[in-house]
Amino acid sequence: MTDSVNSRELVLAILLAVTKDGIYSHVAISDVLTKYQYLEKQERSFITRVSEGTLERMLELDYIINQFSSVKVNKMKPVIRCIIRSAVYEMKYMDSVPVSASCNEAVKLAKKKGFGKLSGFVNGVLRNIGRNLDKIAYPDKKKAYKQYLSVTCSIPEWMITLWEKNYSLERIEKIAEAFLKEEPLTIRCNLTKITPESLMKRLKNRGMEVNIDEKLPYALHVRGVDYLGSIPEFAEGLFYVQDLSSMKVAEAAEVKANDTVIDVCGAPGGKSIHIAQLLSGSGRVITRDVSEYKVSLIEENIRRHQVTNMTAEQWDARVSDKGSIGKADVVIADLPCSGLGVLRKKPDIKYRMQPEDIKSLIALQREILSTVHQYVKPGGRMIYSTCTIDAGENEENVAWFMANHKEFEVESMEQILPDELGSDGFFIARLRKQNV
Known part of the structure; x- marks a missing residue:
């Protein structure tokens, strides 16, 4: 140096x-x-x-x-x-x-x-x-397993106790170790502009190590990268930096040509842009967030990717939009959460988040779900997703929602853990509104 x-x-x-x-x-x-x-x-x-x-x-x-x-x-x-x-x-x-x-x-x-x-x-x-x-004397793994995990994996003990409701300590150890493991950066190829193979060739020519994901062919794993935002391919909108788990939200939505999609908490716009590109310019994607700054981030990404079937709006998802009731084929409810699935990328969450914060987030998530489900047409879908591995924010929220909204049915539900795909921890549920 x-x-x-x-x-x-x-x-x-x-x-x-x-x-x-x-x-x-x-x-x-x-x-x-x-x-x-x-x-x-x-x-x-x-x-x-x-x-x-x-x-x-x-x-x-x-x-x-x-x-x-x-x-x-x-x-x-x-x-x-x-x-x-x-x-x-x-x-x-x-x-x-x-x-x-x-x-x-x-x-x-x-x-x-x-x-x-x-x-x-x-x-x-x-x-x-x-x-x-x-x-250095570490806690005894056999006598104090939870303390041992807390120290060696730098996870607060209360968080381990929370996860212990759904996972064994042995599984928690694998999850915690996965958060400490370095993984390649994942980007999503903009298929409307370039093929994954051509993008891979261009990035390799810049000295990066690149391979295409085996299951999602538009996902590329990149190593040896310093500052992706500085290369021409980024400015041209040829790719979007996005975790593999996050890409599965658009896959779960199963959008069809001419669908109307409302993303209620969509900044900075990655999932919406993915959906808009899957629609190949047809339909309409309305992406909302609560602050002017967050909307500006969405608009910036719309411009960079030159998406023509997507607009950004400032809206508080807790407030009902009467004009959107029954208008959406798909509602994306990727809601504010504890972020306990993304500790690899945002390790400071471990030290900021407290149990009472999670209780507040669950209340917020339920308030938003109670509002935005109204936008779904009969026969339409609502995707509920979070980047956490906390069952209280995930499966338990779905169970609460289903108990209060009999007009919906669960079509699919997936909890992705960080030790499974080398990606973030993520939860995705697809709920269909029945034709009543």
């Missing part, structure tokens, strides 16, 4: 933005990489890896630090806490970085940020950990 201290300074900025200022991790990382596009690929990769890794492993890192520090992690100043966390991540998970380098650079950074008086503390803690990396 041309300036390793600068790289670590940017890592620190990201970690502080997430843990102190409440910025979402993917937003904080994207903001830094966009601002410093001139950095070499190696530096950008280092910044991404250390930032994401520190957040992914934060509970484990804190557990390690607390064994060797006289000051517990939660008592440290935010800057010092983030510097030590990221240095410990480097020492434990990045073989290419010497332990001495991680210690020295952390001390330099502490001084640079005005914490010279604490540089000795930083040095002492890190060198103590560096000498004892192979002697």
Whole structure:
């Protein structure tokens, strides 16, 4: 790296933005990489890896630090806490970085940020950990399995308890490990503009490793990518960055030519654009979201993909739109959720989300479903989907809805777990309104 201290300074900025200022991790990382596009690929990769890794492993890192520090992690100043966390991540998970380098650079950074008086503390803690990396005492897996999982996979214990209602601890371990596993980026080919084979060839010519998914031939898995938003193929709308699980929503909708589709919480528009493209320019896709900013994201993607049968509208999904009642062949209700299926991409959710938040989200989901089901024509479908693996937000919501709306029937229901496809955890239910 041309300036390793600068790289670590940017890592620190990201970690502080997430843990102190409440910025979402993917937003904080994207903001830094966009601002410093001139950095070499190696530096950008280092910044991404250390930032994401520190957040992914934060509970484990804190557990390690607390064994060797006289000051517990939660008592440290935010800057010092983030510097030590990221240095410990480097020492434990990045073989290419010497332990001495991680210690020295952390001390330099502490001084640079005005914490010279604490540089000795930083040095002492890190060198103590560096000498004892192979002697860390983890919870006993046989005697305290749940605590062991919480520490080694950095999952809060309350979350493990929540999942334990539906999965064994052994299955939860596989799920939690999947969240820590690096997977290729997945993109959806815009079949109205290019074939998957041609897109794959163009991306390979840019030095990327690309392969086409075995089950969804328009899905491409990409490795060796630095900043996809900077390449011409992105600007031309030849692909959309979208997880494999998310693509299955449009598949489940089974749209037909000239269908009217209403996506009630659709920002930034990926699922709607997918559906609009499957309609080959026919029909009408109305994509809504609650804020002006979110609608602007939808409109930006409509323009980039040059979709002609899709419009964006600002609308609160909780409020009934009398003009849409009985007008939709398909309603897409991909609703706000806990996001517990996307911890691989957004690890900070693990530390933000609390049990009471999930209760509030379930109430919101039911309020929206109670409103938007009215838009479905007799014989039409409503797709209810979330990016969580919590049964309370998924199967239990469907059961609640069906108990209150006998005019619907469940046609299909699928819970995708993150250890199954190498994709996000996702839930998709297709409900058909009977011809009454």
